Amino acid sequence: MSDKEKALIAALNGSQVASTGASLSEASSELDAHLDAHLDEVFATARQTRPEVPVSLQAAILADAALLQKTRVEVLTCQTAGQASGQITGQITGQLRARQSAALRLWRQFAAAVGGWPALGGMAAASLAGLWIGLAPPSFLPDPVERYAAFSTGSQLMTDLGYDVSLLMGDEVFE
Amino acid sequence: MRSVQSPFRGLPDVTGVSEDALGEAVPRALSGAAPQEASLSDDALLVLYANGDSRAAAELMQRLAPRSFGVAMRVLGNAAEAEDVTQEAMMRLWRMAPDWEPGQAKVSTWLYRVVMNLCIDLKRRQRGGHIDLDAIPEPPDPARSAPEHLQELARQDALQQALMQLPERQRQAVVLRHIEELTNPEISGIMEISVEAVESLTARGKRTLAKILASRREELGYSDV
Numbered sequence: 093m094s095d096k097e098k099a100l101i102a103a104l105n106g107s108q109v110a111s112t113g114a115s116l117s118e119a120s121s122e123l124d125a126h127l128d129a130h131l132d133e134v135f136a137t138a139r140q141t142r143p144e145v146p147v148s149l150q151a152a153i154l155a156d157a158a159l160l161q162k163t164r165v166e167v168l169t170c171q172t173a174g175q176a177s178g179q180i181t182g183q184i185t186g187q188l189r190a191r192q193s194a195a196l197r198l199w200r201q202f203a204a205a206v207g208g209w210p211a212l213g214g215m216a217a218a219s220l221a222g223l224w225i226g227l228a229p230p231s232f233l234p235d236p237v238e239r240y241a242a243f244s245t246g247s248q249l250m251t252d253l254g255y256d257v258s259l260l261m262g263d264e265v266f267e
Numbered sequence: 268m269r270s271v272q273s274p275f276r277g278l279p280d281v282t283g284v285s286e287d288a289l290g291e292a293v294p295r296a297l298s299g300a301a302p303q304e305a306s307l308s309d310d311a312l313l314v315l316y317a318n319g320d321s322r323a324a325a326e327l328m329q330r331l332a333p334r335s336f337g338v339a340m341r342v343l344g345n346a347a348e349a350e351d352v353t354q355e356a357m358m359r360l361w362r363m364a365p366d367w368e369p370g371q372a373k374v375s376t377w378l379y380r381v382v383m384n385l386c387i388d389l390k391r392r393q394r395g396g397h398i399d400l401d402a403i404p405e406p407p408d409p410a411r412s413a414p415e416h417l418q419e420l421a422r423q424d425a426l427q428q429a430l431m432q433l434p435e436r437q438r439q440a441v442v443l444r445h446i447e448e449l450t451n452p453e454i455s456g457i458m459e460i461s462v463e464a465v466e467s468l469t470a471r472g473k474r475t476l477a478k479i480l481a482s483r484r485e486e487l488g489y490s491d492v
Contacts, residue, residue, distance in 0.1 A: 124474075
């Protein structure tokens with residue numbers, strides 16, 4: 093502590109105010125100015141001598157940066173691949189939809205040509221009635237199924253055929 | 268993805284390199300920096316990093332790590348703790364890079380805030396009974412034996428000892444204002460307090476520091492004012 097500061101502090105304590113001729117407030121502000129100037133010098137030195145970052149810390153910081161960056165690049169790559177996959181899926185879906193829409197458009201053109209939905213309903217009803225009559229005909233009509241079954245039974249066919257043949261042969265023998 | 272053209276064509280790519288190799292690559296990477304890098308803002312470098320440019324990380328580290336480490340050293344008074352805080356703060360910077368909005372805030376201000384919060388968290392944990400073995404002060408470097416170096420160390424040590432006697436918030440404000448030379452509004456943003464509170468903290472802290480250091484002025488070799 094300098095002599096001047098010691099004198100100023102003494103002045104602040106009131107013992108030598110009269111001898112220095114300084115008022116209490118003047119002594120206080122002068123002391124503050126001295127201390128501030130000293131502190132500014134200390135701060136200036138501190139600014140000029142900043143601590144150096146150890147090389148090991150620099151390496152650790154760069155390693156962290158590289159690791160996070162690598163992870164992020166991998167994630168971005170996966171996302172990009174996912175987007176590409178989504179694009180291909182979208183293309184396939186689009187093609188299918190285009191085909192479906194073409195078939196639908198053709199069907200609508202056919203329905204319009206035959207007279208619209210009422211006409212299609214009539215055609216469907218007639219088709220079903222024809223199928224039903226074919227499978228289960230009324231009693232006054234011959235049953236095609238029974239006739240088919242009769243002709244398709246081999247043993248009966250052979251018996252009938254044998255009877256006819258024997259008759260024919262017998263006639264010829266006895267004649 | 269935001270696009271900024273990389274100016275680091277002359278620098279080695281350190282992505283995926285082991286830590287040992289990085290230790291050797293750090294000085295080489297920094298000494299071989301391209302001249303365009305100085306013209307790039309922290310914002311642009313952060314965008315470059317987020318876009319996969321690993322050499323932007325080296326430039327950002329060169330700019331920001333010394334500030335983070337210096338502030339952490341002054342606030343914590345311990346090199347090992349300051350290293351931990353700096354590494355963690357920089358890690359948060361790398362993580363935040365993809366979400367950074369250029370122009371909204373200064374990267375350095377954001378980093379100062381992170382460092383200060385990490386310092387506060389560390390002190391809280393220590394007050395809670397946690398003992399950090401790394402917090403033991405490092406032995407003096409025998410290579411620095413010249414008298415001027417000793418006196419410089421003594422001055423720095425005296426400042427550090429005086430800083431450590433301040434309340435934590437005063438210490439933070441004084442370090443940011445008088446050593447980092449930030450403006451009061453910047454400190455206000457970092458410490459999340461009003462500008463008036465910053466002024467009050469720095470004034471009280473400075474006054475206390477001045478009184479502590481005045482008694483040691485002669486032994487530290489400062490001339491009389």
